[in-house]
Amino acid sequence: xxxxxxxDSRPAAIGTLIRSGAVYVILAVLSAGFLLPLAWMxxxxxxxxxxxxxQPFAWIPAQPRWExxxxxxxxxxxxRYFLNTVIVTGLVLVGTLLSCSLVAYGFSRIxxxxxxxxxxxxxxxxMLPGQVTMIPLYILFSRLGWVDTLWPLIVPxxxxxxxxxxxLRQFFLTIxxxxxxxARLDGAGRFRIYWSIILPLARPALITVALFTFIxxxxxxxxxxxxxxxxEHATLTLGLNMLKSQIVGTGMTQWHLLMAAACMVMVxxxxxxxxxxxxxxxxxxxGGLR
Amino acid sequence: MTRDGMSFRQSLGGYAFIAPWLVGFxxxxxxxxIGSLAISLHSWSMLSxxxxxxxxxxxxxxxxxPLFLTSLWNTGFYVIFSVPLCIAAxxxxxxxxxxxxxxxxxFRTMLFLPSIMNIVAASVLWLWVFNxxxxxxxxxxxWLGVQGPLWLQSEAWAKPxxxxxxxxxxxxxxxxxxxxxxxxxxxxxxxxxxxxAGPARRFFxxxxxxxxxxxxxxxxxxxxxxxxxxAQAFVMTGAAQAGSEGGPNNATLFLVLYLYKKAFLEFRMGxxxxxxxxxxxxILLFTVLQTRLSKNRVYYEAGx
Numbered sequence: 001x002x003x004x005x006x007x008d009s010r011p012a013a014i015g016t017l018i019r020s021g022a023v024y025v026i027l028a029v030l031s032a033g034f035l036l037p038l039a040w041m042x043x044x045x046x047x048x049x050x051x052x053x054x055q056p057f058a059w060i061p062a063q064p065r066w067e068x069x070x071x072x073x074x075x076x077x078x079x080r081y082f083l084n085t086v087i088v089t090g091l092v093l094v095g096t097l098l099s100c101s102l103v104a105y106g107f108s109r110i111x112x113x114x115x116x117x118x119x120x121x122x123x124x125x126x127m128l129p130g131q132v133t134m135i136p137l138y139i140l141f142s143r144l145g146w147v148d149t150l151w152p153l154i155v156p157x158x159x160x161x162x163x164x165x166x167x168l169r170q171f172f173l174t175i176x177x178x179x180x181x182x183a184r185l186d187g188a189g190r191f192r193i194y195w196s197i198i199l200p201l202a203r204p205a206l207i208t209v210a211l212f213t214f215i216x217x218x219x220x221x222x223x224x225x226x227x228x229x230x231x232e233h234a235t236l237t238l239g240l241n242m243l244k245s246q247i248v249g250t251g252m253t254q255w256h257l258l259m260a261a262a263c264m265v266m267v268x269x270x271x272x273x274x275x276x277x278x279x280x281x282x283x284x285x286x287g288g289l290r
Numbered sequence: 291m292t293r294d295g296m297s298f299r300q301s302l303g304g305y306a307f308i309a310p311w312l313v314g315f316x317x318x319x320x321x322x323x324i325g326s327l328a329i330s331l332h333s334w335s336m337l338s339x340x341x342x343x344x345x346x347x348x349x350x351x352x353x354x355x356p357l358f359l360t361s362l363w364n365t366g367f368y369v370i371f372s373v374p375l376c377i378a379a380x381x382x383x384x385x386x387x388x389x390x391x392x393x394x395x396x397f398r399t400m401l402f403l404p405s406i407m408n409i410v411a412a413s414v415l416w417l418w419v420f421n422x423x424x425x426x427x428x429x430x431x432x433w434l435g436v437q438g439p440l441w442l443q444s445e446a447w448a449k450p451x452x453x454x455x456x457x458x459x460x461x462x463x464x465x466x467x468x469x470x471x472x473x474x475x476x477x478x479x480x481x482x483x484x485x486x487a488g489p490a491r492r493f494f495x496x497x498x499x500x501x502x503x504x505x506x507x508x509x510x511x512x513x514x515x516x517x518x519x520x521a522q523a524f525v526m527t528g529a530a531q532a533g534s535e536g537g538p539n540n541a542t543l544f545l546v547l548y549l550y551k552k553a554f555l556e557f558r559m560g561x562x563x564x565x566x567x568x569x570x571x572x573i574l575l576f577t578v579l580q581t582r583l584s585k586n587r588v589y590y591e592a593g594x
Contacts, residue, residue, distance in 0.1 A: 023389050031400035040426050041415045099310035106307025113301050125319055129518055131549055131566040135559050136325030159314020190303055219408045221521045237410045241525055244414050262411040273406055285469030
């Protein structure tokens with residue numbers, strides 16, 4: 001990177017070295033600080049009751065209690081929560097990917113009257129706080145008999161989501177129109193072009209949207225909190241809060257079990273994050289740099 | 291054919307493709323907005339039929355509800371500290387990561403990871419981090435020889451605790467700034483260095499203007515999101531019985547938490563709807579204000 005020069009190379013090199021060293025030290029300290037709570041959570045989740053309250057705290061328990069993780073299942077129906085979350089997340093993924101890509105195709109590929117206005121309207125709804133529509137929606141879903149079922153968490157995803165429509169539209173605009181034209185000459189209709197030309201080419205953008213959707217749905221708390229009352233329909237996030245109320249609210253001391261539950265809820269996020277970080281970063285950057 | 295070359299058939303095709311959003315917009319956004327406005331003008335418990343009260347809900351919220359003022363103050367405090375701190379921290383981290391050194395990808399991963407964590411799991415974790423006796427934070431402070439505060443259990447420290455926790459999730463903002471920094475042409479810095487501009491001048495005259503769209507975007511999104519802060523307060527400051535959320539002497543009773551309690555614990559649907567519209571108007575006001583303020587300060591490249 002630095003071209004060797006005869007005279008001033010040495011001071012410059014030392015300066016660069018010190019600067020790089022400082023950057024590494026600061027970043028290492030900060031990263032450790034960011035990760036410390038997670039490491040601590042893992043440590044607490046492997047303690048016994050005495051270990052949780054021991055002073056000084058032993059970061060590495062003498063006998064890690066992995067059975068804490070299975071003990072959680074004796075306090076709450078963990079399998080049920082997991083299954084519910086998987087059902088909701090799976091269907092929301094299907095709904096979001098289908099509806100958002102269809103709408104994005106319409107907004108990016110077809111010229112129709114009112115397109116600009118409607119697209120602006122679509123973006124504007126991103127600013128609307130969910131609380132404004134929350135009560136009428138609750139009434140709508142309760143009239144349909146959907147309160148305390150998984151439907152209110154799933155159905156809206158089949159009707160598009162502005163941010164993902166925006167992301168996909170931006171990506172579709174970068175796909176050359178020549179592909180569409182060629183397919184049209186071969187006699188392909190609009191839906192065929194969307195399905196067999198655009199969607200395969202848009203794979204990276206679809207993966208980004210899928211990751212965001214997965215994390216958003218897996219983490220959602222507000223919607224299940226409002227609509228789900230009984231434990232057999234609870235999602236993991238809601239169930240974790242129920243467990244927290246049980247343990248903290250009633251003065252029980254099983255923090256190790258609560259932390260084990262929290263760790264389990266976090267695992268899918270960490271896994272997906274490690275696998276798909278590239279796509280997440282791209283999506284966030286795209287959203288921020290419109 | 292119309293003059294734009296949009297045939298009726300083509301328009302129909304367009305509408306067919308955007309139909310999912312259009313139908314969803316009518317059913318899940320536009321309809322409920324009108325409904326919410328109507329409900330806000332009624333007194334309604336969902337058990338008996340609603341009675342018309344006009345603007346009474348709005349009037350009593352603004353003039354005679356001390357808890358509303360408390361929640362407004364709490365939310366304002368959170369927004370004013372959390373948003374600028376997250377932007378400053380996000381920019382600082384992004385500048386650290388924007389060095390052409392090996393291993394930056396690793397650090398980016400470490401700093402980004404907490405921001406995608408499940409909010410309830412993170413709240414459970416931080417609830418214990420903030421525990422005055424056994425928590426990570428006060429253990430660390432004790433190690434430094436400082437007696438830490440009671441954090442969430444203290445009226446003065448409950449809100450700052452949640453601001454500290456929000457900084458843990460700064461990774462998303464960092465990524466936005468990092469992408470913006472990477473988009474600045476290197477020649478600008480080289481030209482400025484030739485002109486004798488020092489690091490500070492280059493930062494304020496090149497970096498800041500060039501990433502101003504990202505700063506603008508992050509602050510708008512930050513304000514909208516922070517005004518709706520809910521889950522942390524709900525999980526971390528509530529006991530077992532419903533309705534106890536809100537922290538010591540309502541120190542963490544935020545607008546959305548207050549609204550939630552009015553709607554789903556007290557079943558005052560009219561009052562809660564009026565609160566929702568007030569929240570919306572506040573967010574709208576701030577967004578318009580930010581857009582106005584940034585009109586001449588945000589630099590878009592030619593063609594924007």
